[in-house]
Amino acid sequence: MSPIFRREDGYCFKVYSNEEERKHIHVIKAENEAKFWLEPTIELVENYGFSSKDIKKITQILQQYGDEFKQQFAEHIGKRIND
Numbered sequence: 001m002s003p004i005f006r007r008e009d010g011y012c013f014k015v016y017s018n019e020e021e022r023k024h025i026h027v028i029k030a031e032n033e034a035k036f037w038l039e040p041t042i043e044l045v046e047n048y049g050f051s052s053k054d055i056k057k058i059t060q061i062l063q064q065y066g067d068e069f070k071q072q073f074a075e076h077i078g079k080r081i082n083d
Contacts, residue, residue, distance in 0.1 A: 005072045008061055013075060023073045036062055038070050046072050 006013045007024065023038040024045065032049035036042055036082070042062045044055060050075045 001074070003076055005069055006061075006065060009057065011024055011058060011061065013061075013065075013069065016074075023070050025062070025069050025073070026062060028079060029054070032044065034058065038062070038066055 002014050002016050004012055004014045010029050013025050014028070014080060015025060015066070025036055027034045027036065029050075032054070034044060034048065034050050035046040036044055036054065042059060044059075047055065050058070
């Protein structure tokens with residue numbers, strides 16, 4: 001199961017189950033995908049196809065909703081570990 005945390009401006013923010021436990025999020029739009037660490041700071045880890053303009057917009061969204069994403073990530077990981 002890969003829960004979607006948010007959809008905004010055509011971007012889909014989600015996590016993939018059974019990945020590492022360090023808080024992170026994947027962002028997908030069309031054929032493009034990027035991965036960002038959420039802690040200790042928001043940081044681009046991988047980028048497959050997004051322009052620098054897209055990365056800037058995504059980073060702004062992550063800064064706006066970062067705390068919410070961290071909480072959702074922790075809840076998802078907790079459910080996964082307890083299943």
